[in-house]
Amino acid sequence: MGRFLSLSKPSTKLPLYACSSMAVALTSTFSPRPFFQFPRFKRNPSSLLNSIAPFSVSSQLSNATAEGGSFSGRVGFLGLGIMGTPMALNLIKAGCDVTVWNRTKSKCDQLINQGAKYQASPADVASSCDVTFAMLADPQSAVDIACGVNGAVKGMGPGKGYVDVSTVDGATSKSISESIKETGALFLEAPVSGSKKPAEDGQLIFLTAGDASLYETVAPLLNIMGKSKFYLGEVGNGAAMKLVVNMIMGSMMASFSEGLLLSEKVGLDPNVLVEVVSQGAISAPMFSLKGPSMVQGKYPTAFPLKHQQKDLRLALGLAESVSQPIPMAAAANELYKAAKSHGFSDQDFSAVVEALKANL
Structure with a gap:
């Protein structure tokens, strides 16, 4: 680049x-x-x-x-x-x-x-x-x-x-x-x-x-x-950089959603998980900001889920153009598509957790 x-x-x-x-x-x-x-x-x-x-x-x-x-x-x-x-x-x-x-x-x-x-x-x-x-x-x-x-x-x-x-x-x-x-x-x-x-x-x-x-x-x-x-x-380099950034963000949110639900399933307090994550090497402002409302099942829209899925789709196309495998992003994209099918398109992209709650 x-x-x-x-x-x-x-x-x-x-x-x-x-x-x-x-x-x-x-x-x-x-x-x-x-x-x-x-x-x-x-x-x-x-x-x-x-x-x-x-x-x-x-x-x-x-x-x-x-x-x-x-x-x-x-x-x-x-x-x-x-x-x-x-x-x-x-x-x-x-x-x-x-x-x-x-x-x-x-x-x-x-x-x-x-x-x-x-x-x-x-x-x-x-x-x-x-x-x-x-x-x-x-x-x-x-x-x-x-x-x-x-x-x-x-x-x-x-x-x-x-x-x-x-x-x-x-x-x-x-x-x-x-x-x-x-x-x-x-x-x-x-x-x-x-x-x-x-x-x-x-x-x-x-x-x-x-x-x-x-x-x-x-x-x-x-x-x-x-x-x-x-x-x-x-021209094209700015678009590519943005798609890479949003590809990472979407994959991170999907993984974070899995962690929140898993912690709850095994009897842990997901709110404590958010706090633990916020103090460790994997701390990210996104987790601290979105985590508490996700635990409550609330997704006030800052970045619509449908746009995150669109960006993952475009990132997959970008990767395909240079024969670069991005399996984590591909899996995350399927999760966002499932969340869209459950009616969460216009809610915040953190609503992707709802696709996991549906046991898909």
Whole structure:
């Protein structure tokens, strides 16, 4: 996959990240010349990364990226679900000029009340904004919103950028990228690691790939919505990294579910198991956060189970493309499919434990 850069956000949001009209780092950004043109990035992003040592940030990225910078343009946001709504809201709270769209218009109301503008289609959003973000539920939705009737592509053109933060497979991401680039616009894939609470707290992790100049331009926006960001080179690498991460997460949750039920079956208190696990080498925030509610049979949705199963399915396809066996993930995928069949699709992915309770 090549080398990558990790840029971490300071622990405290400073006014430097605000998207106000007083921003100075990109004051010439929106001149008649396409604002994403940075001469130093004429090379392919992947060749750029292969030519530098890891973490040599300041010599390769502008001060705006390395130090936080500012963004003074208009930001579009498509898709206002569990993740998209808090992400867009954080941009609004930071002072950004945000325009939103969602298939169900009522989901836009909260953001409109907070100061967002509204447009009637993805094409209208893209046409009226300098950078457009998209957070969709699955590959088909991502393609439809970008390339379908009244899709964002119809509003794109030179001087604009499209940032897809959805979790999709690499082929889908590359297809969307090609359609966006045909208009003269730039494309960046930036799937996120993190669920509802990190999205609300601005603590997401962005796994980006694509146009390096667009990455540099939107870095201040990523800093508002997340705690860190990785640039991974060519389009498809961000999608692959996200699928690997979610493959591990889904398998971990399936194994944890087995442990909770086994402890209870042999007469142990599963709450004590959660505490023991939280203090050992296999401690993970996910176990401490999800465990207590799982013991109670409650699954408040932070990451829908149907999306976790979708990501496992896509990870299996990724593994198949390189002939890599992933038997643990394959078994976990079957467990999530069983949980879906029992009606837990829209509950949190921790509801996978219910498939085991059904003795499947």
